[in-house]
Amino acid sequence: MTLLSRRPGSFGGVVLSRFQRPGQVIVGGFAAVIAIGTALLALPIATTEGEPAGTLPALLTATSAVCVTGLITVDTDPHWSVFGEVVILLLIQVGGLGIMTLATLFALLVSGRLGLRARLLAQAETKTLHGADLRRVIRRIVVFSLVSETVLAVVLSLRFALGYAEPPGRAIWLGVFHSVSSFNNAGFTLWTDGMVRFVADPWVVLPVAFAVILGGLGFPVVFELLSNWRRPRTWSVLTRITVGVSAALLVGGTLLFTVVEWQNPRTLGPLPDHVKFMAGFFTAVMPRSGGLNVIDISAMRHESWLATDILMFIGGGSAGTAGGIKVTTFGLLAFVMWAELRGEDRVNVGHRRVAGPVQRQALTIALLGVGIVAAGTFTLLAMVPHSLDRVLFEVVSAFATVGLSTGITPQLPPPGQLLIIVLMFIGRVGPLTVFSALALRERTRRYELPEERPIVG
Amino acid sequence: MTLLSRRPGSFGGVVLSRFQRPGQVIVGGFAAVIAIGTALLALPIATTEGEPAGTLPALLTATSAVCVTGLITVDTDPHWSVFGEVVILLLIQVGGLGIMTLATLFALLVSGRLGLRARLLAQAETKTLHGADLRRVIRRIVVFSLVSETVLAVVLSLRFALGYAEPPGRAIWLGVFHSVSSFNNAGFTLWTDGMVRFVADPWVVLPVAFAVILGGLGFPVVFELLSNWRRPRTWSVLTRITVGVSAALLVGGTLLFTVVEWQNPRTLGPLPDHVKFMAGFFTAVMPRSGGLNVIDISAMRHESWLATDILMFIGGGSAGTAGGIKVTTFGLLAFVMWAELRGEDRVNVGHRRVAGPVQRQALTIALLGVGIVAAGTFTLLAMVPHSLDRVLFEVVSAFATVGLSTGITPQLPPPGQLLIIVLMFIGRVGPLTVFSALALRERTRRYELPEERPIVG
Numbered sequence: 001m002t003l004l005s006r007r008p009g010s011f012g013g014v015v016l017s018r019f020q021r022p023g024q025v026i027v028g029g030f031a032a033v034i035a036i037g038t039a040l041l042a043l044p045i046a047t048t049e050g051e052p053a054g055t056l057p058a059l060l061t062a063t064s065a066v067c068v069t070g071l072i073t074v075d076t077d078p079h080w081s082v083f084g085e086v087v088i089l090l091l092i093q094v095g096g097l098g099i100m101t102l103a104t105l106f107a108l109l110v111s112g113r114l115g116l117r118a119r120l121l122a123q124a125e126t127k128t129l130h131g132a133d134l135r136r137v138i139r140r141i142v143v144f145s146l147v148s149e150t151v152l153a154v155v156l157s158l159r160f161a162l163g164y165a166e167p168p169g170r171a172i173w174l175g176v177f178h179s180v181s182s183f184n185n186a187g188f189t190l191w192t193d194g195m196v197r198f199v200a201d202p203w204v205v206l207p208v209a210f211a212v213i214l215g216g217l218g219f220p221v222v223f224e225l226l227s228n229w230r231r232p233r234t235w236s237v238l239t240r241i242t243v244g245v246s247a248a249l250l251v252g253g254t255l256l257f258t259v260v261e262w263q264n265p266r267t268l269g270p271l272p273d274h275v276k277f278m279a280g281f282f283t284a285v286m287p288r289s290g291g292l293n294v295i296d297i298s299a300m301r302h303e304s305w306l307a308t309d310i311l312m313f314i315g316g317g318s319a320g321t322a323g324g325i326k327v328t329t330f331g332l333l334a335f336v337m338w339a340e341l342r343g344e345d346r347v348n349v350g351h352r353r354v355a356g357p358v359q360r361q362a363l364t365i366a367l368l369g370v371g372i373v374a375a376g377t378f379t380l381l382a383m384v385p386h387s388l389d390r391v392l393f394e395v396v397s398a399f400a401t402v403g404l405s406t407g408i409t410p411q412l413p414p415p416g417q418l419l420i421i422v423l424m425f426i427g428r429v430g431p432l433t434v435f436s437a438l439a440l441r442e443r444t445r446r447y448e449l450p451e452e453r454p455i456v457g
Numbered sequence: 458m459t460l461l462s463r464r465p466g467s468f469g470g471v472v473l474s475r476f477q478r479p480g481q482v483i484v485g486g487f488a489a490v491i492a493i494g495t496a497l498l499a500l501p502i503a504t505t506e507g508e509p510a511g512t513l514p515a516l517l518t519a520t521s522a523v524c525v526t527g528l529i530t531v532d533t534d535p536h537w538s539v540f541g542e543v544v545i546l547l548l549i550q551v552g553g554l555g556i557m558t559l560a561t562l563f564a565l566l567v568s569g570r571l572g573l574r575a576r577l578l579a580q581a582e583t584k585t586l587h588g589a590d591l592r593r594v595i596r597r598i599v600v601f602s603l604v605s606e607t608v609l610a611v612v613l614s615l616r617f618a619l620g621y622a623e624p625p626g627r628a629i630w631l632g633v634f635h636s637v638s639s640f641n642n643a644g645f646t647l648w649t650d651g652m653v654r655f656v657a658d659p660w661v662v663l664p665v666a667f668a669v670i671l672g673g674l675g676f677p678v679v680f681e682l683l684s685n686w687r688r689p690r691t692w693s694v695l696t697r698i699t700v701g702v703s704a705a706l707l708v709g710g711t712l713l714f715t716v717v718e719w720q721n722p723r724t725l726g727p728l729p730d731h732v733k734f735m736a737g738f739f740t741a742v743m744p745r746s747g748g749l750n751v752i753d754i755s756a757m758r759h760e761s762w763l764a765t766d767i768l769m770f771i772g773g774g775s776a777g778t779a780g781g782i783k784v785t786t787f788g789l790l791a792f793v794m795w796a797e798l799r800g801e802d803r804v805n806v807g808h809r810r811v812a813g814p815v816q817r818q819a820l821t822i823a824l825l826g827v828g829i830v831a832a833g834t835f836t837l838l839a840m841v842p843h844s845l846d847r848v849l850f851e852v853v854s855a856f857a858t859v860g861l862s863t864g865i866t867p868q869l870p871p872p873g874q875l876l877i878i879v880l881m882f883i884g885r886v887g888p889l890t891v892f893s894a895l896a897l898r899e900r901t902r903r904y905e906l907p908e909e910r911p912i913v914g
């Protein structure tokens with residue numbers, strides 16, 4: 001008997017019958033894991049001091065970890081004990097893989113089979129094709145994540161041990177923590193200044209950036225690239241747009257940050273030229289939505305903040321660990337706009353036509369994102385004395401589950417912290433899923449069971 | 458022989474044959490009027506001092522007047538002579554009516570008939586229905602504008618003469634100038650502090666607000682309301698959306714500004730309660746896109762700036778004197794989003810279905826607007842030391858031809874002023890028209906000849 005069994009009368013059947021919609025199950029699952037994480041982090045043993053952390057810091061940290069965001073009000077390393085940090089790491093792993101993916105895996109491990117309902121739920125979260133072999137997909141997701149994290153952990157641990165003379169146990173812990181944090185785009189570090197100390201170290205900067213990109217491409221794209229990277233002509237629309245838009249944003253972002261910050265004495269200014277490019281690249285990777293930093297974000301120029309806002313809002317690939325409206329949504333809308341400007345009736349990507357409903361779905365995701373960010377920014381502006389620059393940055397960072405910060409989150413009053421928590425939750429679960437869970441939808445929509453359409457959002 | 462005659466060999470025919478697209482004619486027409494205005498304002502007699510104003514102030518002022526925006530770098534009254542102010546007034550009137558409307562009127566007056574090409578051009582600008590009696594439409598636009606402006610001028614002149622003891626000649630000039638400026642949503646005043654001195658005077662505040670709303674609804678909606686206001690069930694989709702969204706934004710905006718600024722000692726704070734509501738209403742009207750102010754915009758709270766940014770970006774009605782992406786575009790996108798969230802395949806407004814191409818067009822207008830504002834804000838941020846609040850406000854104000862300002866435009870370096878000029882021009886002519894003029898479009902699109910579709914943008 002499993003959580004996801006559909007046998008009537010079973011525990012799973014009872015649980016599922018209370019939730020009529022996949023959205024409610026996903027929202028409920030994330031909320032349950034956050035509640036468990038909050039309870040664990042509120043224990044006295046979770047802090048270094050041995051005093052209970054308090055509900056709000058525990059809730060914010062647990063939400064930030066499960067939603068793989070990284071915005072925090074207390075510094076991870078001095079504040080939380082090893083127990084607390086292990087809890088955070090597990091929450092990141094659960095949140096990164098996704099609640100339904102884990103539940104499905106659990107069901108598979110226990111019973112070896114899945115009911116139709118569980119299949120639909122897992123498909124809604126992993127956004128796999130209808131009819132695909134779900135069991136194989138889930139297994140590949142988990143194996144791929146663990147293998148990638150292990151490789152990165154080994155590289156980082158060796159570097160911390162050999163390059164920074166960390167004792168072996170500490171080096172391994174640092175390697176594992178930052179590997180899981182990077183691959184899952186979680187944005188948590190064990191250093192209070194982020195990764196600024198490693199700005200000139202390619203053995204840390206490049207593997208971490210690579211892990212963030214890999215984890216943020218989204219599993220469907222990664223698997224297609226793994227099996228088909230030599231034949232770009234055969235790629236799906238999803239993979240074409242994800243790879244193309246990602247490459248354009250990474251190249252453009254690297255140039256932009258490098259040029260804008262080149263002479264800024266508080267960021268790239270004092271660095272050697274080749275390090276400037278590497279740091280510019282890292283800074284361009286992190287908005288999608290790694291959330292780590294090798295330069296002081298609060299010291300960046302205002303136009304760099306705006307560029308970061310835009311990159312964060314766009315985010316990374318669909319059905320992975322990245323947040324934002326997703327590069328596919330952004331790319332599709334760009335194609336739609338271009339077709340309209342050119343006076344063409346159809347929207348073609350490569351040699352395939354993009355269906356009308358997908359265009360409308362992309363539009364809805366982008367508009368919902370704009371609306372949520374605008375409402376969140378307005379509300380937070382009314383609560384704090386900070387200017388739009390910083391408030392918008394923090395709101396977009398929360399909504400897009402990025403975790404970069406100009407430093408205002410720890411200073412926010414409790415209602416402002418609650419707003420950040422809500423934004424992180426909506427951002428990770430997805431506005432459409434939240435909306436569907438609110439039961440405002442009349443019918444089940446096809447994009448909960450995608451067919452031949454590229455994934456957006 | 459007229460400018461718009463299509464007889465081959467005629468002057469008009471030669472002029473038109475050089476421009477293959479309606480967009481090029483409209484862009485060229487606006488540019489020509491701006492050039493003439495700049496030349497006139499650069500004359501020594503245009504300034505009070507009798508010294509030439511210089512090219513950049515003359516160009517910015519002429520562009521601001523023709524594009525009915527109101528952003529300025531020199532104060533209108535002390536700087537410009539009566540000659541200069543008359544030039545500005547004429548430029549506002551030409552810009553407000555629209556270049557093609559005036560040219561068509563001219564052609565009608567001279568020849569009494571219009572060629573097919575001229576008809577298409579005028580339809581592209583006035584966005585009238587294909588097959589409608591264009592001559593009658595143009596005549597109604599001009600008569601309606603002049604009658605409205607005359608009535609408002611009389612009201613204001615009487616008030617200035619009786620309530621403020623202005624001498625008759627001065628009272629009439631003030632009345633005429635502010636009537637034309639209000640009805641055409643031009644944002645120019647002859648007082649350096651805007652209309653702050655009239656904050657408690659309903660005889661000035663309410664007529665001016667009413668004129669801005671009337672002029673900003675757009676002529677097609679005004680005419681439908683004039684002939685059919687008793688029967689809302691018969692209204693077109695255009696009128697339904699324009700009236701509904703406008704009413705919602707005005708009520709919501711009034712409440713928002715009144716509440717947010719209620720205790721602000723530098724804006725509404727010192728005023729009596731009933732005046733607060735009136736000033737809140739005026740402040741909610743002006744972003745669409747009147748551009749006048751009865752409270753100090755630079756002293757408003759940051760969240761009021763953000764709300765103003767959003768209202769300015771949305772703007773007013775299509776095919777009138779207002780700017781922004783237009784309430785129809787905003788309303789249509791909201792309907793599309795709502796239909797998608799509800800899981801409905803069709804987008805219905807009232808009892809009519811909104812065609813797919815119109816949805817795509819609305820999306821394109823909104824995305825182009827976001828892109829232009831983002832690019833303009835980024836560029837301006839890189840030029841000046843101001844924060845995002847002020848820079849974004851000024852860029853949106855220019856693009857949406859509003860003219861409200863937190864005060865940074867006069868301080869901008871010349872490249873920044875040129876950017877404001879370009880934004881005003883694109884905002885007034887319309888990004889789609891500019892794009893079409895750039896000849897990037899393959900085919901003539903149907904929305905240059907609208908059929909049964911609601912107007913967006």
Ligand SMILES: [K+]
Nearest residue numbers: 185187291402
């Ligand atoms: K993150």
Ligand SMILES: [K+]
Nearest residue numbers: 642644748859
């Ligand atoms: K204006």
